[in-house]
Amino acid sequence: MKWKEQIHQLHAYQPGKSIAEVKTHHTRHSIIKLASNENPYGYSLKVDHMLKEFGGTLNIYPDGKASKLRAETASLLEVDPNQLIFTNGTDELIQIISRTLIQPGKNTVMATPTFSQYKHNAVLDGGEVREIPLIDGIHDLDRMLSAIDENTTVVWVCNPNNPTGTYITIEKLWTFLKKVPNDVFVVLDEAYFEYVEQPGSTIELLEDFPNVMITRTFSKIYGLASLRVGYGISSVDIIQKLEAARPPFNTNVLGQMAAAAAISDQEFVKECFQKNAAEREKYYAFCLENGLKFYLSEGNFVLIDFKWDGEEVTNFLLEKGIIVRSGKQLGFPTCVRITIGLTEQNERVREAIKEFIKERSMNG
CATH class of the missing domain: 3.90.1150.10 (Aspartate Aminotransferase, domain 1)
Incomplete structure (x- = not known):
C-alpha cells in the first residue's frame, strides 16, 4: 500500500x-x-421527551443544514445562523480546519500539552507543527506569537485548556489576537465553555477579529457525547469556505434533534x-x-x-x-x-x- x-x-x-x-x-x-x-448528571429531560416522541423514519437522510438546531443555537448566541457550522463532534471540525488550511510547506502553532487532535491532524496533512510549552499549565501567548511567520496558517488555543483546565481571559485573548496577522486563522476551542466561572463571552471577539473561529460541543455539559454533535462560530465568509469541506449529512437525525432540545434548556x-x-x-x-x-x-x-x-x-x-x-x-x-x-x-x-x-x- x-x-x-x-x-x-x-x-x-x-x-x-x-x-x-x-x-x-x-x-x-x-x-x-x-x-x-462526560457530564455525570446526564442530559436535559427535554432530550428524553424528544427521543420518546420521535416519530421519524431512519431511511431518510438528515437535514443537511441542521435547520432547527441552527435556529436554536443562533438564537441563544445571538449570531447570524450563517455564522454556524455543525459537525460530527468538534473532532470532525478540527479535521476540516486542518484539511482546508494545513499542507506541506505551511505550519501551525499550538501549546503543549494540549488537546492531541490539533497535532494529529496537522501531521497527517503534512504541516509543520510548532509546539509552545505551557507555563505552569497556562498558554504562553507571547511565545506563540513569536512562533508565527509568513507560513503559519492556523493557531490553536484550547480555552479552557485540556488537560490542565486553565483559562485565558477575554482581555488577554483580545491583546493576543490584536497581534496575530489577519491572514492567520485562530481557533478558540471552547469545549468546556459552559463550565467557565469567569465573566464574559468570547463571541464578542468575532466582531473585531474575522479570522477567529470558536468551537463548542454538545458532548460535555449538554451530556450528548454519544450522539457526536459539535459546532463552530465564525464570520460568514469563513463558514462558507469550511462548509465546502464538510461531508454531506455529517450530523445524524437524532443528534440534531437532541442537541436542539438540549440547548433550549439553559x-x-x-x-x-x-x-x-x-x-x-x-x-x-x-x-x-x-x-x-x-x-x-x-x-x-x-x-x-x-x-x-x-x-x-x-x-x-x-x-x-x-x-x-x-x-x-x-x-x-x-x-x-x-x-x-x-x-x-x-x-x-x-x-x-x-x-x-x-x-x-x-x-x-
Whole structure:
C-alpha cells in the first residue's frame, strides 16, 4: 500500500477505558468512570421527551443544514445562523480546519500539552507543527506569537485548556489576537465553555477579529457525547469556505434533534454548572489538605500532580473500580486527570487517593 509518509508517525486516539472493559478485567468493585470529562448528571429531560416522541423514519437522510438546531443555537448566541457550522463532534471540525488550511510547506502553532487532535491532524496533512510549552499549565501567548511567520496558517488555543483546565481571559485573548496577522486563522476551542466561572463571552471577539473561529460541543455539559454533535462560530465568509469541506449529512437525525432540545434548556446547563463548581472546590480543598499540587480548572475536571508515576496512581484507582486518566498519556507523567463526578463518586475517589498516599508513604 502507498501510505502517506505521515501515517507512520501517528497512532490511533486512545480513549479512556470503558466500564465494561474494567468490569471484565480489573476489579470486583462497582465501577465509576471519571476519565473522559462526560457530564455525570446526564442530559436535559427535554432530550428524553424528544427521543420518546420521535416519530421519524431512519431511511431518510438528515437535514443537511441542521435547520432547527441552527435556529436554536443562533438564537441563544445571538449570531447570524450563517455564522454556524455543525459537525460530527468538534473532532470532525478540527479535521476540516486542518484539511482546508494545513499542507506541506505551511505550519501551525499550538501549546503543549494540549488537546492531541490539533497535532494529529496537522501531521497527517503534512504541516509543520510548532509546539509552545505551557507555563505552569497556562498558554504562553507571547511565545506563540513569536512562533508565527509568513507560513503559519492556523493557531490553536484550547480555552479552557485540556488537560490542565486553565483559562485565558477575554482581555488577554483580545491583546493576543490584536497581534496575530489577519491572514492567520485562530481557533478558540471552547469545549468546556459552559463550565467557565469567569465573566464574559468570547463571541464578542468575532466582531473585531474575522479570522477567529470558536468551537463548542454538545458532548460535555449538554451530556450528548454519544450522539457526536459539535459546532463552530465564525464570520460568514469563513463558514462558507469550511462548509465546502464538510461531508454531506455529517450530523445524524437524532443528534440534531437532541442537541436542539438540549440547548433550549439553559436551566439544566445552569444547574450542572453550579454543581460542578461546588464539587470542584472540594477537590481543591482536598489537595491543599494533603499537600498535592493541582491546576486551577475552569472545566469539569481537575489535573492533580502526585509527584509519583501517574500510571501507578491510575492503576491503584482502577483496582478500586475508579476509571481516571493517567497524565502520562496527556503530557503530565506525574499527574492524573479526574473528571468531576457526582458528590458520592467524588468522595469515593478522594478516599481512594488517601489510601494510595498512605500506602505509598509506608512503602517509601
